[in-house]
Every structure is written in structure tokens, then in C-alpha cells.
Amino acid sequence: MRAINIPRDGLPVTTARDMARDDSISGRFTLKTEVVVIGSGAGGSMVAWELARAGRQVLVVEAGPYHPSSAFTEHLGDTMTEIYREQAAQLNSTADVLFPEGACVGGSTVIGACVMQQPPDSVFRRWSEELGLKNLAPQVIKPLFDEVGREQYVHLNEAHEINTTAHKVIQGCERMGFSWKPVSRNVRQCALTGHCLAGCPSDRKMSALVTHLPWAVGHGARVMADTEVTRVLIRNGRAYGVEAVVRDPRTRQKVADLRIDAEVVVAAGGAIQTPLLLQRSEIPDASGQLGKNLAVQPFVQVLARFREELHGFRGALVGVEIDEFIETDGYMFFSALAEPEQLMIQGNQGAGPDHINFMKSYKHLAGLNAFAIDEGRGEVKWKGSHTDGRKVISWNPSRAEFEKLKHxxxxxxxxxxxxxxxxxxxxxxxxxxxxxxxxxxxxLDEITYGVRGMYSLRINSFSSHGTCRMGVDRYHAVTNARGEVYDVKGLFVADASLLPEPMASAPHWTVQTLAKQVAQGIHARGQELFLKG
Amino acid sequence: MTSSPESDRAAAHQAAAPMAALSRRRFLKTALLGSAGLAVLAGGTFAVLRRSPVDGMAVPDTIRHLSHGEYHLFRRATEVLLPVAGTPLTPLSEVPVLAHIDAMMGLLPAHLRKDVSAGLALFDNAAVVSGWHGRRFVDLDDNAAVAYFDRWSRGHVIQRTLNAVIKQFVYVSYWRDPKTWPPVEFDGPVSDRWGIAYLGNAPLPDESALPQTVENRT
Known part of the structure; x- marks a missing residue:
């Protein structure tokens, strides 16, 4: 029996600073491992743990910095600066839809609101029976969901975790006859600070920083931060490693070029970054679907002013959801009220006395985020060479999506x-x-579609998916049902890109579950994929 | 206020984000720069009206990135957008809004900075003809200036964009300062104050039901 040592807190992470100080590392070096996992968020950390505990040699490479929990200040502005991608200004091509995303060790799990949702069985039945993805049949996938839930304290919010904003939503639902329920969250002994989006300094949020990454490290996995994979190396239809650049997170100066030789490559950078990496790597794309089918789960935030003081920004950030419309119309509603600086970014403000009155009523406000399933028509594209190109996120609402969001x-x-x-x-x-x-x-009639719905409704997206969709037909999908990229043996995807269709459910739990399934599939094919079997 | 250059850069990118869209979309950029030229021309036509008392006013030595015109535009916009005098909100004298805007502006990429500059000039000068104020934005009285913002918030894409950019620079610069939080009863960071215990990493789950490991198999 092996002794497994889990660090009490923090993680042993190799950073750009470590590499800059190490005289044995020159400007270009090579590492060898059995499995390289690109990205350390919900999917990557799960794969790392599953394969490390199965005895595989695992190296996790993360483009973002390592920001230990002890460094969180509960000041959203600081956090957005340090660990949000592009300092929380990742936008679509028309710069009117915001795509906030974590860019740090732990990925978006570090900055998420802990919402854990399982798609209804009907979704998995459709994917299994109509799309032919038998691995997603409810009787196959649901036990994995349960396993993932048990790993990280997923529970329905208890009474003390439902704040005043959420209580207003409950009151409204009761009077409207709408079904509501407490949100499921992955948090232990929540301290009710309301600062989820700025990271949890007391490590109560079950982010990858405190769960699957330290568990993977306990089983021997290594983690590198500040290391951006520029492309996957492919020869004769087989992935054999990656090229990466190590940069100082402060100055963006290059510290080293790195090559990692690996027998299995797992891309887990999320539905925006993974297709960009695969495009830079020029993988064969027989389906022509790589980067397409981007579903964004767009949402809009409605704020309401009440006569009584609510202090709706206190307590657990997300308390309840309205589940009345998920299966019928694809709507999700979550209670939440942002802090002042975020309100200025998320919503348009009046001028002068109007703004002053609005902010004077801040403690009387409640917020409700309305998410709608979209059509999955967006696209993520890398333009230019693999070293100095740029990404373009194309998503604007269709007229139907616009009307749906407005409704x-x-x-x-x-x-x-x-x-x-x-x-x-x-x-x-x-x-x-x-x-x-x-x-x-x-x-509401004053909000009109205009030109491509631009600068009309104020739309954000936390939950991109579908850009490397899985499917049983290589001319229709980017990966097979095991998450392996068609025509590139040994290259797997394990993040929200895999989702075969737009989904009306917060994707965190689903991503972790799919990643677990992908990892277990890799493990089961050890003889075929690894030199030592 | 614990503001770092990196933090300022993030805020600047967010505030200027709508302008980034114009910069990337050529037809809008052309329209923006064309409109700016037109507004300047129109202002030139009414040169007597276009002169402003602020043209002779100084700019503090501490301002490093805003031009004379931009400084006074934001100074006036701050007065108009944040009329906190006589309210419980934190006085402008305690929050260095213009210094924050100056720092944020200095961190914008050069191409975006240039377009923001053109946009600000348009916003200021267009008041001469837009709404027939006959004077620049910086010279409008409070009510007219608020009405000007309101009208641009309902205007075409360029007007809505500039309205959003100016408001976001001003409002973000004010509300990100912790001194502004107590009057609205926002608590700010609380974990240390409340003495919340640190839990550390989560314990490893029961691994007895593990898939068979490589070691076990071989």
C-alpha cells in the first residue's frame, strides 16, 4: 500500500520564477512524462487525479499563474486583475458580450460561484438514443455524477445559505406559481462572505485548488504554472507531446521555451482555449466543426429595488434557482447580486442624480440572472500563425435568441x-x-434587436461549450465518444468543448463527470496508449 | 485605496472595452473619426461659441496621461455623473477619481488610446451641434449635461459606445475605491475581520473503489 501525502494547504507548483532561478534550466528545455494535461480547471484537474491515482506519470501545465488561496483579498478588482483571463475583459468580436473566465491554477473553479447542476435525464437520453453516444446514457453517466458529487461536498443550500436576495426570488416564485429550489453548491461550511467571484481565502469553496489538484499531487502528479502550450506535436496521426512557452506573469517576458514529450496529451483549457490550441496545432479536422457550435448560455441580469433594506450582497452569492422552465424552455434563473464595481461593468448606469439614487438604494437591491439556452451558432477562431496570431470569439444573438433573452x-x-x-x-x-x-x-419594447443584437441587451456568458463536440461520426464531430480527437491517436479533450449540443444547465459538474469518464477510458486503454502498458 | 498599475490596467481595459469594438470594426471607426472631424468642423464654424473658459484653466502637474481637453472633459463628467454633494455618499474630494482615470488611460494600448482620444473629442465637440446646445459638453450646465448623456445613451451605436466608455471610466474609478463602500453599506473584505478559520485542502476521498491501478495490474 502506498502512502499518499496530501499537502495541508497550497500546492507545490513550478512557476516561471522558479524556472528563471534554476541555473540548470536554459532558455529551451525538454521534459518527458506519460500524460501531459493542458489546463488545470474542472476537467484538467479531474483527469490529472484520475490518471495519477491509477499510477500514471502526469504533468499538468497551466498558462495562468499560481495564486494560492492565502493571497486572495476578497477585493474583486484585485482578483480580476490577477487571475481572470485578460483581466476580465475577454469579449466577443463586437465587444458587447463579456466572457469572464479563470486564468490561473485551478481555472474557473477558483472564481466560480460553486453552482453545481446536473442536466435532466431527458438530455442524456437524447444524447444516447438520438446522437448514439451510449457512454452518456443516464444509467452510465449518472453514477459518475454521483461519484463526483460525493468527492466535493455537493449539497443543496441549507436555510442559512439562502440570503435575502434569494428570499425575494422565493417570494416571487411562490406568488407566480413557479417552481424553485435551493441551488446545489460544492462548498464545505460556507462562510457566507459573498465574495465567491474573488476566490475563497478560507478554502471552503471546493475549487480544483483544494481538491483534485492536491489529490493528484499526492499521487505524484506535477503542476507547472505560467506555461502556455502553443501547439500539440503530432506525427503520423499520433500526438507525441506539446510545445510551450514559459512567461513571467507580471512582465509577460519569455523565460523559456519548453517541449514536453508525452504518450498521451489531454487538452482541458475550456471551450474557448482548447479549440484555439487545436487550430494552432493544425489537427486534421474532417468534420470542419473545430471551434464551431459555440454555445454560450447567455445571461442577463435583472435588478430590483425593494422598499425594505435587504443587503442582498451578503451571504452565499447564489442561493436559489427557478427550475420551472429548464426542460420546457431552456431557461435557468439564479439569484445573485454583484458588488459595486462589478455592477458598473455589468449594467449600464444612468447619469447624475439617477445614478446616485440607484447606488443609494444598493442595500435595497436584489438580483436575478436569467440564462437561456442558445442555438450554438458561435465560433472560436485562431487567426494568424501559432506564435503571434490572435483569437476571435464570434457570438451575437440571433433574433430568436434575443427575443428569448428578453422574455x-x-x-x-x-x-x-x-x-x-x-x-x-x-x-x-x-x-x-x-x-x-x-x-x-x-x-421592454424599447429594447430592440437593431443590428445583430449589438449593444442592445446587456449580455454576459460564464459557460461556453460545444466547440470540440463529441460524436460517433467523424464527419460531424471533433472527438469520438471517448473524447479522443478523430484521426489523432493519443490526443484527448476533457472540458466543456466536448458537449455535443447546447445545454440548459450550469456545466461545471457535467465537465468534471465527462473528464472522469475520459480519464477512465484512457486508463482502460493503457496497453494501447502507453509504452509500459 | 490600494491600487496597483496592474489593477489600473484591468479597470482601464474594462472601461474602454466598448471602444475596442469600434477600433476593430472599420466601418464604425471610419464613422467615428469622420464624425469627430465633422464635429470639429462644425465647432470651427461656430468658433466663438466653441471657445470655452476651461481652455484657459490649468491641469494639475500630477496628471501625466490625459490631455488638457481630456482632463477637463473627465473633470466635468465626474461632476455631472457623481453629484454626491449633500448626499451620504463619499465626497469627490476623498476619492481621486481623475487620478485613477489618468492612470487607467496611461495603460491603454496605443491604438486604443488614440481612438478613445478621438471619441472623447467627438463627445465634447458634438454638443455644439448635437441637441443644438451651441457649446461644448464641458460648458453645459448640470441639467443639460445629464440630458446630453441620456440622449447619447439612446442614440446610435457610436453614441451609446462613447456614453458607456465615459461613464465606465468615471463610475469604475469611483466605486472601486473602498472609501466609497461604507455609505452604501457594502462590507468589502470580511474574512479577516470576522476571524474566519482557514480550512486548507480537502481530504482525499475514499479511494477504496479505485479503478485498478497500473501497479496492481502488473
Missing amino acids: GASLASRVFFAAGAEEVYLPSFQRLSAPSVFDLDAR
């Missing part, structure tokens, strides 16, 4: 009016609010 905003507004709101602020690039439910439709 979501309408439903959220009605929930708040039913709960007694005195005014509802609509998610528009114009400054729009409705003083009563009787004025709501007229105000």
Missing part, C-alpha cells in the same frame, strides 16, 4: 414585481427601468 428578463422582472419590487432595472445598454409591472412590457 427571460421579463419573467425575472415579473418574479420581482410579484415579490413587491418598487422598481425593476432592465438589462439594456440604454438606461431602462420599470416602476410597475404595468409599465414592464412598454419598457
Whole structure:
């Protein structure tokens, strides 16, 4: 029996600074491992743990910095600067849709709101029966969901984890007859600080930083930060490693060029970064679907002002969800109220006295985020050479998606009016609010589609997926049902890119479950994939 | 305020994000620069009206990145957008909004900085003809200036973009400062204050149901 030593806190991570100080490392060096995992978020950390505990030699490479929990300040501005991708300004090509994403060891699990949702069985039945993905049949995948849930304290919010914002949503739902339930979250003994988006300094959030990464390290995996993989190395239809650049996270100066020879390569950078990497690597793409089918789960935030003081920014950030419309219309609603600086970025503000009155009423506000399933028509594309090109995220709402989001905003507004709101602020690039439910439709009519829906509704996305979709037909999908890229043996995807269709469910839990399945599939094919079997 | 250059850079990118879209989209950029030229021309036509008392006003030595015109535009925008005097909100004298904007502006990439500059000039000068104010934005009285913002917030894409950029620079610079939080009862960081215990890494789950390891198999 092996002794497994899990660090008490923090992680042994090799950083650019470590490499710069190491005289034995020149400007270019090579490492060897059995498995290289690109990305350390929900998918990458799960693969690393599963394969490390199965006895494989695993190296995790993360483009972002290592930011230990002890460094979190609970100041969102600081956190966005340090560990959000592009300092929280990752945008679509028209710069009106924001795609916040973690760019650090632990990825988006570090900055997420802990929301864990399982898609309904009907989704898995469809994927199994109509798309032929038998590995996703409910009886196959649901036990894996349960396993993932047990690993990280996933539980329904208890009464003390439901804050005043959430209680207003409950009141509204009860009066409207809408079904609601406490949100499931992966957190242990939540301290109710409300600072989830700025990282959890007391390590209560079950991010990869405190779960699968330290567990993988306990089984011998190594983790490198500040290391950006520029391309996957492929020869004769077989992946055999990656090329990467190590950069100082502060100065962006190159510290070293790195080559990692590996028998299995697992791309787990998320639905935006992974297709970009595979495009830079010029993988064969018989389906022509690489980077396409981007689904973004767009959401808009409706704010409401109540007569009483709520202090709705206190307590667990996300308390309850409205689950009335998930299966029928593809809507998800989550209660949440952002901190002041984030409000300035997320929503359009009035001018002068209007803004002052709005902020004076901050403690009277409640927030409800309306997510809608989209059509998955977006695209992520790398333009230029693999060393100095740039990414382009193309997603603007179709007219149907626009109307759907607007209807979501309408439903959220009605929930708040039913709960007694005195005014509802609509998610528009114009400054729009409705003083009563009787004025709501007229105000919503002022939000028009215009040109490609640009600068009209205020839209954000936390949950991109589908850009390397899995499928049983190599002319229709990027990876097979095992997550292996068609025509490139030994190259796997283990993140939200894999999802075969747009999904109306927060993807974190699904991504971890798929990653577990991919890792177990790699392990089961050890004789075929690894030299030592 | 614990503001670092990196933190300022992040805020600057967020505030200027709408302008980045214009910069990337050539037809809008052309329209923006064309409109700016037109506004300047129009302002030139009404040269007497276009002169402003602020042209003779000084700029503090501490301002390093904002031009004379930009400084006074943001100074006026801050007064108009944040009329906190007589309210419980933190006075502008305690929050260095213009210094924050100056620092943020200095961190924008050169191409974006140039376009923001053109946009700001357009916003200021277009008031001469837009709404027939007959004077630049910096010279509008409070009510007219608020109405100007409101009108641009409902205008075409370029107007909505510039309205959003200026507001975001001003509002983010104010509200990211912790001194502004107590009046709205936002708690800010609490873990240390509340003495919340640190839990460390999660314990390893029961691995007895592991898939068979390589070592076990061989």
C-alpha cells in the first residue's frame, strides 16, 4: 500500500520564477512524462487525479499563474486583475458580450460561484438514443455524477445559505406559481462572505485548488504554472507531446521555451482555449466543426429595488434557482447580486442624480440572472500563425435568441414585481427601468434587436461549450465518444468543448463527470496508449 | 485605496472595452473619426461659441496621461455623473477619481488610446451641434449635461459606445475605491475581520473503489 501525502494547504507548483532561478534550466528545455494535461480547471484537474491515482506519470501545465488561496483579498478588482483571463475583459468580436473566465491554477473553479447542476435525464437520453453516444446514457453517466458529487461536498443550500436576495426570488416564485429550489453548491461550511467571484481565502469553496489538484499531487502528479502550450506535436496521426512557452506573469517576458514529450496529451483549457490550441496545432479536422457550435448560455441580469433594506450582497452569492422552465424552455434563473464595481461593468448606469439614487438604494437591491439556452451558432477562431496570431470569439444573438433573452428578463422582472419590487432595472445598454409591472412590457419594447443584437441587451456568458463536440461520426464531430480527437491517436479533450449540443444547465459538474469518464477510458486503454502498458 | 498599475490596467481595459469594438470594426471607426472631424468642423464654424473658459484653466502637474481637453472633459463628467454633494455618499474630494482615470488611460494600448482620444473629442465637440446646445459638453450646465448623456445613451451605436466608455471610466474609478463602500453599506473584505478559520485542502476521498491501478495490474 502506498502512502499518499496530501499537502495541508497550497500546492507545490513550478512557476516561471522558479524556472528563471534554476541555473540548470536554459532558455529551451525538454521534459518527458506519460500524460501531459493542458489546463488545470474542472476537467484538467479531474483527469490529472484520475490518471495519477491509477499510477500514471502526469504533468499538468497551466498558462495562468499560481495564486494560492492565502493571497486572495476578497477585493474583486484585485482578483480580476490577477487571475481572470485578460483581466476580465475577454469579449466577443463586437465587444458587447463579456466572457469572464479563470486564468490561473485551478481555472474557473477558483472564481466560480460553486453552482453545481446536473442536466435532466431527458438530455442524456437524447444524447444516447438520438446522437448514439451510449457512454452518456443516464444509467452510465449518472453514477459518475454521483461519484463526483460525493468527492466535493455537493449539497443543496441549507436555510442559512439562502440570503435575502434569494428570499425575494422565493417570494416571487411562490406568488407566480413557479417552481424553485435551493441551488446545489460544492462548498464545505460556507462562510457566507459573498465574495465567491474573488476566490475563497478560507478554502471552503471546493475549487480544483483544494481538491483534485492536491489529490493528484499526492499521487505524484506535477503542476507547472505560467506555461502556455502553443501547439500539440503530432506525427503520423499520433500526438507525441506539446510545445510551450514559459512567461513571467507580471512582465509577460519569455523565460523559456519548453517541449514536453508525452504518450498521451489531454487538452482541458475550456471551450474557448482548447479549440484555439487545436487550430494552432493544425489537427486534421474532417468534420470542419473545430471551434464551431459555440454555445454560450447567455445571461442577463435583472435588478430590483425593494422598499425594505435587504443587503442582498451578503451571504452565499447564489442561493436559489427557478427550475420551472429548464426542460420546457431552456431557461435557468439564479439569484445573485454583484458588488459595486462589478455592477458598473455589468449594467449600464444612468447619469447624475439617477445614478446616485440607484447606488443609494444598493442595500435595497436584489438580483436575478436569467440564462437561456442558445442555438450554438458561435465560433472560436485562431487567426494568424501559432506564435503571434490572435483569437476571435464570434457570438451575437440571433433574433430568436434575443427575443428569448428578453422574455427571460421579463419573467425575472415579473418574479420581482410579484415579490413587491418598487422598481425593476432592465438589462439594456440604454438606461431602462420599470416602476410597475404595468409599465414592464412598454419598457421592454424599447429594447430592440437593431443590428445583430449589438449593444442592445446587456449580455454576459460564464459557460461556453460545444466547440470540440463529441460524436460517433467523424464527419460531424471533433472527438469520438471517448473524447479522443478523430484521426489523432493519443490526443484527448476533457472540458466543456466536448458537449455535443447546447445545454440548459450550469456545466461545471457535467465537465468534471465527462473528464472522469475520459480519464477512465484512457486508463482502460493503457496497453494501447502507453509504452509500459 | 490600494491600487496597483496592474489593477489600473484591468479597470482601464474594462472601461474602454466598448471602444475596442469600434477600433476593430472599420466601418464604425471610419464613422467615428469622420464624425469627430465633422464635429470639429462644425465647432470651427461656430468658433466663438466653441471657445470655452476651461481652455484657459490649468491641469494639475500630477496628471501625466490625459490631455488638457481630456482632463477637463473627465473633470466635468465626474461632476455631472457623481453629484454626491449633500448626499451620504463619499465626497469627490476623498476619492481621486481623475487620478485613477489618468492612470487607467496611461495603460491603454496605443491604438486604443488614440481612438478613445478621438471619441472623447467627438463627445465634447458634438454638443455644439448635437441637441443644438451651441457649446461644448464641458460648458453645459448640470441639467443639460445629464440630458446630453441620456440622449447619447439612446442614440446610435457610436453614441451609446462613447456614453458607456465615459461613464465606465468615471463610475469604475469611483466605486472601486473602498472609501466609497461604507455609505452604501457594502462590507468589502470580511474574512479577516470576522476571524474566519482557514480550512486548507480537502481530504482525499475514499479511494477504496479505485479503478485498478497500473501497479496492481502488473
